[in-house]
């Protein structure tokens with residue numbers, strides 16, 4: 001991926017926006033550092049780290065993500081082995097069958113692994129290259145291109161929803177989480193993975209952390225800020241999976257299950 005090329009496009013195509021904290025609605029932030037001119041700040045109310053103000057870059061998604069997905073497809077076998085393990089974990093601990101939706105599915109390996117395991121696999125992604133590839137090459141029939149909240153999936157519909165390295169990219173977090181809550185069945189589970197800024201292996205000089213990605217990773221959660229965001233929408237974390245890497249791996253369900 002040529003980051004510089006995309007940066008030029010970002011700057012040419014966008015405006016900037018300032019947001020209140022998506023976790024606690026706070027308006028007060030402390031600037032930690034800047035990277036590629038983007039300010040990384042910490043909310044004084046809840047500790048969430050985010051880029052704010054941030055560039056609005058709707059017009060570059062396609063360019064950027066097509067590079068990403070082509071790399072992803074190139075590592076197919078390794079990726080597929082990994083996501084099969086993730087699907088197996090969910091089956092073993094929580095849900096054995098039903099509908100599985102992978103949000104940010106790229107070419108659809110998670111959807112494929114879910115189908116192999118006996119689920120009805122669904123996938124959605126904002127960029128079309130991966131969806132086209134997965135539909136054509138992997139013969140996946142339920143992939144959609146677009147934004148989750150605009151799909152009008154029925155309420156109480158999915159037994160499993162996975163978001164692997166997705167939530168940190170999503171501009172409107174509360175809209176996303178509200179939709180997850182709506183479409184997740186009672187007794188269903190959300191499997192979520194996102195970088196963990198609270199992990200002991202995150203460098204003291206935060207700007208050196210490899211997950212710090214201007215324009216791309218908009219938020220950096222720890223256990224506290226992620227569970228608080230979910231709680232706003234009636235969801236709760238039921239289990240943290242231990243990780244040797246600085247990654248939050250959580251299973252989530254309805255708060256009143």
Ligand SMILES: [Zn+2]
Nearest residue numbers: 021024043046
């Ligand atoms: Zn906050």
